[in-house]
Amino acid sequence: MxxxxxxxxxxxxxxxxxxxxxxxxxxxxxxxxxxxxxxxxxxxxxxxxxxxxxxxxxxxxxxxxxxxxxxxxxxxxxxxxxxxxxxxxxxxxxxxxxxxxxxxxxxxxxxxxxxxxxxxxxxxxxxxxxxxxxxxxxxxxxxxxxxxxxxxxxxxxxxxxxxxxxxxxxxxxxxxxxxxxxxxxxxxxxxxxxxxxxxxxxxxxxxxxxxxxxxxxxxxxxxxxxxxxxxxxxxxxxxxxxxDLDFYRTRKVRVLNGSHHVMVFLGLMSGKGNVKECMDDATVSAFLERVILGEVIPTIDGADGELRAYAETTFDRFRNPHLDHRLSAIALNSCAKVQVRLLPTIKDVVAAGGAVPEGLALAVAAYCAYDHEGDGCEVEPVRAACAQVPGLAAAIEGALRDLEALGPLGAMKKVLDS
Structure with missing residues (x-):
């Protein structure tokens, strides 16, 4: 029938x-x-x-x-x-x-x-x-x-x-x-x-x-x-x-999409090709987990246990050996993505009286330092947006110095050791 x-x-x-x-x-x-x-x-x-x-x-x-x-x-x-x-x-x-x-x-x-x-x-x-x-x-x-x-x-x-x-x-x-x-x-x-x-x-x-x-x-x-x-x-x-669809949207944008932009440019600068390669690197994966669990989740309204479970599920998804999620694809048009996926979290931390979060500042600095030829990204709009957040421009300059002196893996290790 x-x-x-x-x-x-x-x-x-x-x-x-x-x-x-x-x-x-x-x-x-x-x-x-x-x-x-x-x-x-x-x-x-x-x-x-x-x-x-x-x-x-x-x-x-x-x-x-x-x-x-x-x-x-x-x-x-x-x-x-x-x-x-x-x-x-x-x-x-x-x-x-x-x-x-x-x-x-x-x-x-x-x-x-x-x-x-x-x-x-x-x-x-x-x-x-x-x-x-x-x-x-x-x-x-x-x-x-x-x-x-x-x-x-x-x-x-x-x-x-x-x-x-x-x-x-x-x-x-x-x-x-x-x-x-x-x-x-x-x-x-x-x-x-x-x-x-x-x-x-x-x-x-x-x-x-x-x-x-x-x-x-x-x-x-x-x-x-x-x-x-x-x-x-x-x-x-x-x-x-x-x-409250905004809760699900904010959770996805800041945790799932935000994770992509925490690691994408640091991963590319470290020679990684896809998301799983980032997760297989002990330094990159530990840095990502530190940023998401320690810097991002506290800015999202909701039960802490549920948000952490969602983050852990997200990390499992990134480790999927059957998905070739290319960093080069994630990096496309990131001028807007960085301003949607990373900067609002930084703004919320600072507005609540906190210091600029180190990991997120390093991720934004990696975007600014990366050679964007061919990926449709502009740096100046991101820098201009960062200048509107108290302390962020200075934090990014410090992170840029770390990237130059220590390289991307060394800069991530410095955040992990802080």
Missing amino acids: TAEPRVLQFGTGVFLRGHFDWMLQRARDAGCWDGSVIGVKLTSRGELALAGHPSYPFTSRGLVDGISLEEHSKVSVVESWLHPYESWSVVLGTARLLSLDVVVSNSTEAGIAYAQAPPPGTCPDPFPAKLLAWLHMRFEAHPNREVTVLPLELVDDNGARLREVVERYVDDWCLGAAFGVWLRDRVTFRSTLVDRIVTKPGPGDDPLLVIAEPYHLLAIEGDDSLEERLPLRASGLNVAYTD
Whole structure:
């Protein structure tokens, strides 16, 4: 018996297939959910390689509590994959399916953005315009039904931002007051935060294979009423419903992403190529743990034990022997990343009356000292931002002297010995 389609998914990339679709498969395997997914390609470029392949292989590889695990399975929750530029009327026609009342998306960070688009006689290019066209068809077919939209893009307040862009198109297209009321009252846009490392297959692998680490998180803004339709937490998955999505965002940015930028430039200057090589170096890994546990976690509101457990899980993820997370990739566009991932923690420490944290100052100094040719990074904006934090510019100058005199490993050892 074919499962009823319950989720419309905008996006066909490996992240959605290795995160959200895998979650739905786990819920189905647990006997908690009996639905299926209709997937929609987002761009006009290229063919839809997944067409005709309702299932695909999935592999989870990594460390859990220091133990190496590898699991192989199939994900078969996707009923069909649609190419909207070839079958737009079919995509819109799915809005008439009574059971289809959850929409998920991952259009990348650039996808939740406004760009002029005429009322669609054919498939519009911007993702929010595609979504609105579908919602308008849903309104016409089932005006008394509710819809929940879960954007999984890595954008702050992604639910509120997506609603804002959609509403701009409502005005542009003059869709009428009745539709505006339905959109306001019947369509819920929930902000989310997702976390999982998902990678593409390697040479010689099945081209449809999706590879992911064991760790996964989906934090959803609001109460757990969505569990009635999507029983993800009930299936044993790491799903959190919260009124404080900022906590999960701050934890991820400062601990996970912050860890990357504590080690990336010090690692590159020490000749390391990827994250695991950093973790295999006793000095780099000890320095990272000292900075995260001693300098970063005390600035985050929350239970200390829970935050430390999250940090330890993060370190396990970095030691995953199956993931080649290149430092050169992390280093790209780090001018903005350093200011988001490291400087707010330093500011919080100083604002609370503490001294500039040595480890974080060294990480910022390594960014300033590194030769950024070809990686799109500028140093002066970071230096200017540091000058606004009392004592930070002087601390960075001291750290730069240590880097020059002792080298990156020696400078890290000096922090560890202090």
